Amino acid sequence: AQSVSQHNHHVILSEAASLELGCNYSYGGTVNLFWYVQYPGQHLQLLLKYFSGDPLVKGIKGFEAEFIKSKFSFNLRKPSVQWSDTAEYFCAVNARGGNKLTFGTGTQLKVEL
């Protein structure tokens, strides 16, 4: 069975600061990797995904993530955060060919003006 770890549970940043949220997964086979965001009062939305190819993937709203296979990691980054990025961020994984998602515990990001 796969598992996902997000080490940062709460992150507080000032606007324009750079962001990196850690995500590590555990699974013996090939995986698809996702980052989802949940803005206050809203449903989960896909930020970006990695299936194959270039390990550096770019998503919406200036976010990007890098898949490092040797480290089983898929960290999320943004060079300059905005107040509107305040939300909860979830890393998720599913086995290649499957649909069942396993989520990390989430990271609550607060961006202060």
Next chain:
Amino acid sequence: GAVVSQHPSWVICKSGTSVKIECRSLDFQATTMFWYRQFPKQSLMLMATSNEGSKATYEQGVEKDKFLINHASLTLSTLTVTSAHPEDSSFYICSAPSGHSYEQYFGPGTRLTVT
């Protein structure tokens, strides 16, 4: 993009009663839908996989007789919490994969409070 809706968005019920939550894919068909439970400040835990035309597949530790799932059509799955107890109070979220991209679309969730 694909849209998934849930109804109701929130519900309060008394202990011992049953509550039905609907999950609909609005602009696509879904032979599979997923039901998650999210506790405050915690992650989403997969409860079960809803399969159109066959029985749902439950994750370990989820009581199938308590959480009844019916995938009535290619656009509708329902989750019925039977004989609800206060510990069933939670946020229930459904999702559906669209096409063959393995991307899932999530409903807005249903807040259940059992008094």
